[in-house]
Amino acid sequence: MGDFECMAISDGTFTYEPPLIPPPATFLFANAPKELLEQALSEHGIQSEQWVAFVSPFTCVMVNTGRHKVLVDTGADGLTPNTGRLLRNLHTVGIEAGEIDTVILTHGHDDHIGGNTDAKGKPAFPKARYVMWKEEWTFWTSEQPEALYKNEDFAFTRKNLLPIQDQIDLFDLEAEIVPGIHAVPAPGHTPGHMAVSVSSNGKQLLCIGDAFLHPIHIEHPEWHATHEVAPEQLMNTRHLLLNKSATEKALMLAFHFPFPGVGHVVRRGTGWQWQPIQRLT
Numbered sequence: 439m440g441d442f443e444c445m446a447i448s449d450g451t452f453t454y455e456p457p458l459i460p461p462p463a464t465f466l467f468a469n470a471p472k473e474l475l476e477q478a479l480s481e482h483g484i485q486s487e488q489w490v491a492f493v494s495p496f497t498c499v500m501v502n503t504g505r506h507k508v509l510v511d512t513g514a515d516g517l518t519p520n521t522g523r524l525l526r527n528l529h530t531v532g533i534e535a536g537e538i539d540t541v542i543l544t545h546g547h548d549d550h551i552g553g554n555t556d557a558k559g560k561p562a563f564p565k566a567r568y569v570m571w572k573e574e575w576t577f578w579t580s581e582q583p584e585a586l587y588k589n590e591d592f593a594f595t596r597k598n599l600l601p602i603q604d605q606i607d608l609f610d611l612e613a614e615i616v617p618g619i620h621a622v623p624a625p626g627h628t629p630g631h632m633a634v635s636v637s638s639n640g641k642q643l644l645c646i647g648d649a650f651l652h653p654i655h656i657e658h659p660e661w662h663a664t665h666e667v668a669p670e671q672l673m674n675t676r677h678l679l680l681n682k683s684a685t686e687k688a689l690m691l692a693f694h695f696p697f698p699g700v701g702h703v704v705r706r707g708t709g710w711q712w713q714p715i716q717r718l719t
């Protein structure tokens with residue numbers, strides 16, 4: 439990306455399936471009219487009755503700006519057997535946890551903050567400033583999650599948030615985190631979900647976190663998953679991100695899209711379409 443080196447780094451994959459979630463088509467597109475949904479799925483080669491498990495990648499982003507080493511999201515170490523590969527994969531590309539000076543957390547869900555701390559509960563990135571949206575931090579460190587998501591346990595979340603409180607820097611305005619990297623408010627999936635814009639030398643990468651969970655959400659931004667905190671707000675966020683990406687010719691990187699989750703959004707009729715790219719030149 440211009441003068442910056444950006445890498446999609448896999449933390450692994452997780453298979454979402456009943457009884458943890460409803461069948462994927464219902465879970466991801468909770469409010470989609472059945473006929474339109476069947477049509478959209480078949481265009482993507484998916485038969486809804488046979489789609490019993492949603493195998494989702496967890497893709498973090500490593501940015502070396504030359505002056506800063508910045509990580510976006512920390513994956514889900516210890517949450518599932520197939521995740522927690524972030525540090526090993528960073529090591530493979532020559533980056534150690536102690537070198538990272540900034541860790542940006544798009545939101546407080548377990549799969550995005552699960553590598554914040556190590557097995558002893560100490561910050562896994564000891565020299566890093568951790569960055570999160572203020573409302574998001576307040577939400578996850580309060581009693582609100584228990585009130586909103588009944589019968590869920592948030593011990594894992596707090597194990598990964600409370601130990602970083604001396605290193606956290608909270609944002610409540612669209613602002614620069616380090617030169618070339620901006621926090622972009624993108625609420626709806628969670629109360630203080632944020633996107634991250636990485637710009638250098640006329641190129642931009644927009645890390646959209648979980649604002650879109652599946653490429654069909656690009657085509658149908660009005661369809662949302664069952665567990666969105668504020669669906670109306672999410673619709674607004676999605677339209678802002680799609681317009682930003684198109685007008686500023688930014689590449690998008692989506693945490694849960696097929697690895698590496700990178701692509702362009704292009705206009706199709708009155709809507710949008712996802713054009714994934716496998717290799718950057």
Ligand SMILES: [Zn+2]
Binds near residue numbers: 547549550648693694
């Ligand atoms: Zn997620």
